[in-house]
Amino acid sequence: MGWGLQPRLTRKILTMKFATWNVNSLTVRLPQVLDWLQANPVDVLALQELKLTDDKFPVDAFRQAGYHAECFGQKTYNGVALLSREPALNVVRNVPGFADDMARSISAEVNGVRVIGAYFPNGQEPGSDKFEYKMAWLKGLRDWVRGELLTHPRLVLMGDYNITFDDADVWDPVGLKDTIHCTEEERYHLRALIALGLHDSFRLFAQPEKSYSWWDYRDFAFRRNHGLRIDHILVSDALKPLVTACVIDKAPRKNERPSDHAPVVVTLADTNKV
């Protein structure tokens, strides 16, 4: 009997990889996204800040790379998309129940998992109109996700949250205390999402200190690791036991014309056994 016939070695472990990446203009970054997908053939990739309209979305380029693509574009600002190896079913654009003139959320079912890819509002500055909009958007998202979890216990909520969880996500927690992405009001909303039955997959594992997902273009911030962890992949209670890894891939941030964000990737094992 050969080794290959032993059950230990023949049992197939099914895994799924989900990733999120704010590309800061898909027009500029398309070659990098295609390169990254070739090196990192994830099952689902959520993209944010496309900064292009649907008619300019490069659906053919992604199809040739082996991906279905669903887009929710917008001129100049925002814009999100979901790429998936398997077809995306029941696609929903924006946050139902929250009136919004910006393209910030796209969701679908892939392999029985409800996936939401979102570009959370920046908020600009505490006290500003944009900050109030951010707070309202977060409440709208939470009210929607609460209901989604009832009908889709297997759920992944990922994207550019524009919020840090705590000081561990901030390169200079003293200097940046109470500034945008680091305020208690924003973090309250992030914890409220967690309280729905979601988990920050990155912190399910030991991680390098000073792990960030965004670095300012200015002031050699990446080289000095002056960053924030504001891109997150939250998984539902039902999926949490299946998460085997979560990493931030800093490699694309070293490209010649990089996005200011790095991709985040989560790996789930045996998704069909849930």
Place this chain on the structure above:
DNA sequence: ATGCCTCAGCTCCTGAGA
């Protein structure tokens, strides 16, 4: 620091990002 860097738009500059 009303700055720094990058992107879109239609510019030779502004707004926005984070």
